[in-house]
Amino acid sequence: MTRCDLLQRWRRGGALALMALLAGLAAGCRSGGAFTCRCADVVALTTGAGNDTEAVWSPDGKRIAFQTDRSGDLDIAMLEMGSGSVSAVAEGPGHACYPSWTPDGGLVYTYGNHIGTAAQASSAGSDCGYGLQLWKAGLAQVLTQGYWRDYTPCVTADGSAIYYASTQGNTGNSASLWRLSLAKGAAAERVLHLDGGTAGAVQPSLSPDGSRLLWAQLDSFRQNWRLYAARATNLQEAVCLTPGEMSAYAPRWSPDGRLIAFTGFSRGDPSWGVYVMEPCSGALCRLDAGAGNSRSPAWAPDGKELVFENNRSGFYKLYRMRVVCDLAPTAATAAAPHPVACVEARLSVRDSDTRLIGADGSSVVVKRDGTNALTFVRPAGLDFGTNAFYVRVAMVVDAHERDTRIVAVGNYAEHVMGWQVFVRESGKLCFSARDPRGHYVGVESDKPVEAGKPVSVLGIRAGDGSLLMYVDGKLQGGRNAGATMSYGPALKVCLGQQWNGGMRLGGRVLAFECGRGHPAGVPRTLTREALFREVDQ
Amino acid sequence: MRKQRLALLACAVGVAVDACAAERFEAAALVDSFDFAHVTARGGRLLFDTETPQGNVAVLDHVLLTGANTILWRNCGGATMRYQSAEERWPFVEAPLDKRRLPDNRPVHGWLRYYEAAPDILRHILNECHERGLRAGVHWPFEETHWASWTFGAWNFEHPQYWGVTATGQVWSGRCSLAYPEVVSHKLRLADELLERGAEHIFIDTWRSGGWSPEYEYVRPELERWLRERGAGPLPDFRDPQWCAFVSETSHAFFVALRKRVKASGRKARLLIGISDVDALTDAPDATLLTRGVDWQRLVREEVVDGVVVMSVKWDKARAFESTREIYRSVVGACGGRCDVLFPVTMYDFTKRGIPSYQEATKQAADKVAGELLRIAWEEGADGICMECVDYRNYSEKTCAELKSALEGKSRFKRELR
Numbered sequence A: 001m002t003r004c005d006l007l008q009r010w011r012r013g014g015a016l017a018l019m020a021l022l023a024g025l026a027a028g029c030r031s032g033g034a035f036t037c038r039c040a041d042v043v044a045l046t047t048g049a050g051n052d053t054e055a056v057w058s059p060d061g062k063r064i065a066f067q068t069d070r071s072g073d074l075d076i077a078m079l080e081m082g083s084g085s086v087s088a089v090a091e092g093p094g095h096a097c098y099p100s101w102t103p104d105g106g107l108v109y110t111y112g113n114h115i116g117t118a119a120q121a122s123s124a125g126s127d128c129g130y131g132l133q134l135w136k137a138g139l140a141q142v143l144t145q146g147y148w149r150d151y152t153p154c155v156t157a158d159g160s161a162i163y164y165a166s167t168q169g170n171t172g173n174s175a176s177l178w179r180l181s182l183a184k185g186a187a188a189e190r191v192l193h194l195d196g197g198t199a200g201a202v203q204p205s206l207s208p209d210g211s212r213l214l215w216a217q218l219d220s221f222r223q224n225w226r227l228y229a230a231r232a233t234n235l236q237e238a239v240c241l242t243p244g245e246m247s248a249y250a251p252r253w254s255p256d257g258r259l260i261a262f263t264g265f266s267r268g269d270p271s272w273g274v275y276v277m278e279p280c281s282g283a284l285c286r287l288d289a290g291a292g293n294s295r296s297p298a299w300a301p302d303g304k305e306l307v308f309e310n311n312r313s314g315f316y317k318l319y320r321m322r323v324v325c326d327l328a329p330t331a332a333t334a335a336a337p338h339p340v341a342c343v344e345a346r347l348s349v350r351d352s353d354t355r356l357i358g359a360d361g362s363s364v365v366v367k368r369d370g371t372n373a374l375t376f377v378r379p380a381g382l383d384f385g386t387n388a389f390y391v392r393v394a395m396v397v398d399a400h401e402r403d404t405r406i407v408a409v410g411n412y413a414e415h416v417m418g419w420q421v422f423v424r425e426s427g428k429l430c431f432s433a434r435d436p437r438g439h440y441v442g443v444e445s446d447k448p449v450e451a452g453k454p455v456s457v458l459g460i461r462a463g464d465g466s467l468l469m470y471v472d473g474k475l476q477g478g479r480n481a482g483a484t485m486s487y488g489p490a491l492k493v494c495l496g497q498q499w500n501g502g503m504r505l506g507g508r509v510l511a512f513e514c515g516r517g518h519p520a521g522v523p524r525t526l527t528r529e530a531l532f533r534e535v536d537q
Numbered sequence B: 001m002r003k004q005r006l007a008l009l010a011c012a013v014g015v016a017v018d019a020c021a022a023e024r025f026e027a028a029a030l031v032d033s034f035d036f037a038h039v040t041a042r043g044g045r046l047l048f049d050t051e052t053p054q055g056n057v058a059v060l061d062h063v064l065l066t067g068a069n070t071i072l073w074r075n076c077g078g079a080t081m082r083y084q085s086a087e088e089r090w091p092f093v094e095a096p097l098d099k100r101r102l103p104d105n106r107p108v109h110g111w112l113r114y115y116e117a118a119p120d121i122l123r124h125i126l127n128e129c130h131e132r133g134l135r136a137g138v139h140w141p142f143e144e145t146h147w148a149s150w151t152f153g154a155w156n157f158e159h160p161q162y163w164g165v166t167a168t169g170q171v172w173s174g175r176c177s178l179a180y181p182e183v184v185s186h187k188l189r190l191a192d193e194l195l196e197r198g199a200e201h202i203f204i205d206t207w208r209s210g211g212w213s214p215e216y217e218y219v220r221p222e223l224e225r226w227l228r229e230r231g232a233g234p235l236p237d238f239r240d241p242q243w244c245a246f247v248s249e250t251s252h253a254f255f256v257a258l259r260k261r262v263k264a265s266g267r268k269a270r271l272l273i274g275i276s277d278v279d280a281l282t283d284a285p286d287a288t289l290l291t292r293g294v295d296w297q298r299l300v301r302e303e304v305v306d307g308v309v310v311m312s313v314k315w316d317k318a319r320a321f322e323s324t325r326e327i328y329r330s331v332v333g334a335c336g337g338r339c340d341v342l343f344p345v346t347m348y349d350f351t352k353r354g355i356p357s358y359q360e361a362t363k364q365a366a367d368k369v370a371g372e373l374l375r376i377a378w379e380e381g382a383d384g385i386c387m388e389c390v391d392y393r394n395y396s397e398k399t400c401a402e403l404k405s406a407l408e409g410k411s412r413f414k415r416e417l418r
Helices: A014-026 A118-123 A528-536 B002-012 B016-021 B053-066 B121-131 B154-158 B181-196 B220-230 B241-264 B287-292 B296-301 B317-335 B355-362 B366-379 B397-408
Strands: A035-044 A052-057 A063-068 A075-080 A086-090 A095-101 A107-112 A131-136 A139-142 A150-155 A161-166 A173-181 A189-192 A198-206 A212-218 A226-231 A234-240 A247-253 A260-265 A273-278 A283-287 A294-299 A305-310 A317-327 A342-350 A353-358 A363-365 A374-377 A389-397 A405-412 A419-423 A428-434 A440-448 A455-461 A467-471 A490-495 A507-516 B026-031 B070-074 B135-141 B163-165 B171-176 B201-205 B270-275 B307-310 B340-344 B384-387
Touching (some): A035 A283, A052 A095, A052 A317, A063 A095, A075 A095, A086 A107, A086 A131, A150 A198, A198 A247, A226 A247, A226 A528, A260 A294, A273 A294, A273 A317, A363 A374, A428 A455, A428 A467, A440 A467, A490 A507, B026 B053, B026 B135, B053 B121, B053 B397, B070 B121, B070 B201, B181 B241, B201 B241, B220 B241, B241 B296, B270 B296, B270 B340, B307 B317, B317 B340, B340 B366, B355 B366, B366 B384
Parallel strands (some): A095 A150, B026 B070, B270 B307, B307 B340
Antiparallel strands (some): A035 A317, A052 A063, A107 A131, A131 A139, A150 A161, A198 A212, A212 A226, A226 A234, A247 A260, A260 A273, A294 A305, A342 A353, A389 A507, A405 A490, A428 A440, B163 B171
């Protein structure tokens, strides 16, 4: 990571601005590597009581829209850059937040107003969660509404559509990404489905050329928020842009599409800070905007300044600062070649002969104990290290049990339940692996498995430790990350029971294979280089 | 035995009725109103509107069917306070108003806003308990998140510089480290809020840690202290008893500070600590120390806490009640009368140590198991029992009747002071 420790200048008078700028740009920065950023001339834009946050610059650069809690709840306000005057856009009861400009000077924002208790709302069949509204020429128009939450909208550069986070149809602690075309009669569509225990995508940001979408994603309870990007036409194949060790959210593309500004925190930082990333190389730079938390950066239309919020005054107020980044030709992070997929163990059942066949043709004969369960001792080839691997099982559950039942488990010296496929008491299928400390990391299916009906499950532990699960060929909404345990040789593989013989499956395993890499027919994890180089070319 | 001697002395000097009445065998109920929020009658009507005073009174009435005489009301889910907390209210604790909180999408549950409900939920229910002659306090988990993104602390989100850090340098908002004085101050201000609302008991439940553990204590102050005290060298694994004991020094200091704060408040309030996975005590480090970095036996020895609430014990399936009795005896002995001791009579079974697991091991009905556990606790000299958590009808009518019968009969008073 390139870390820049940049000079910042707080100034009050205009005359000091240039001096501060020059000092900051000329001498106040230390650079590192091929990517350097310099910032200077930090100027307060709003003052007084109340928190002013989530600022966005208008396309013509003359105004900044933001949310403010000066009146108690959240309202949308607008700052005229020329006069410094602030006027209300959406105020009154309820929360109006997360403004996003349309190309013609309108604003899309989130609005919710909850009167009464949750029980009262439920009994009354309320459809008033948080929805999107469009403000234009002093009038507000409802775009979406339901008993869910639509938030953090981003209007496309041509104004034809809105990307946003939504909980519509979600069941867990989660949010997915949606797209609403503003063409008449168009319906909103979910473009990235994330659901489950804790998994969500928030604050999408479309690149200026419309080719790539960027967002913040939380993959599990124990993980940090991270930035992801993908081709706008296929969000299922995404690249994680920030390291799991840091927390990163609220990303915004620069107007030229070459940089990303976001809110971040890494070990040793004094507070939340504004970071800038060069996405192709992954180089990062933390802009030192002064004491306090600095968050939610948004670019000026000319790409030379950022507006952000900082709480050094005791309230979050808005500030602007000049930013110059030097983009020396970057040595793109060498993309690790995808490991070649290889079936390392496959179940073979011929009459009474049941074996696990290895990639080299060797086999391990089953150990039976008079039940449907199968145990294979020391199968070769399942020493995946930290590389990608997968487990594919076809199975039938005869009847659901009141507790967890094991479909397949890989027993390792590193952890007795190194990876597992199992059926929860809820009837949902799960795939799990481990983090380096041995913690469980798992994903579960969107729906319970149907009893008596064959089902195919595919669990993938990707090379970066993220987990994916397919059921009957369909990618499930659950996500998880951090499963980077290094696997040595397997001690045994058990099908239909736990490694110690317990938690027996009320059903049958029809087929099983386990291998390294991504299996054939499944999209590979996109690389940073593939995403950013190919689109640029 | 100081506590017992004082009580006996009090009886002897003529205030026998009051003092002995104070030695009622305690039946503490952990109450989580959140778990009542989605209880429906036939036809789908919601039975408890837990954002209203009436709804919480109905919850309390239901809980009291068990015979409980102490109420420990859950004050939070993670660090999202279930009352109008000034400390955890700002800037916004609601998803999606803070976009770092992924929303809870369950019906009703996902739309509760206890932090805004008026009148203040905690103040109201503690007052209601006092008016009914119940002992009342809060059940405060030792966590800043309760396994869901929307429960993460608002204060945590504002202060990443105090977050926990793993040995590999991963920061995590799930726990701010007690090694920072600012974090301790924050927690003491939260305690002030609870005391000011009338809590007579502050029960810190280390069983519920929300994922926190010594694993996240590789923070600057702890690393510097390690260097000072132990010198350079490789840092131990977070499971290493050395590291856990080291971290426990910081946790211990927090409890000492909390003790002082409670005392300084001038209010008569007990400080209780919840411990889990308790085994017959030996010289080996116990589970609470190794997984939570809290040395509860030292807290007892140094009289930092007024009570120990045992949340689960590692009884032997082959000798369910006998082994339970041995563990209870061991704990009572270790506490030596320095503090109150409460043992579990719990329908919660996620630890596989609760009443359902006893049923499986002993083939006895739930009411009989509950009665037997209460009897063992009483016979072994405990000060009471703890029911974790009393949810809607999870203690059956028969179990409630069995418990009430014992609590009004043979186990009405503590054994030593009958």
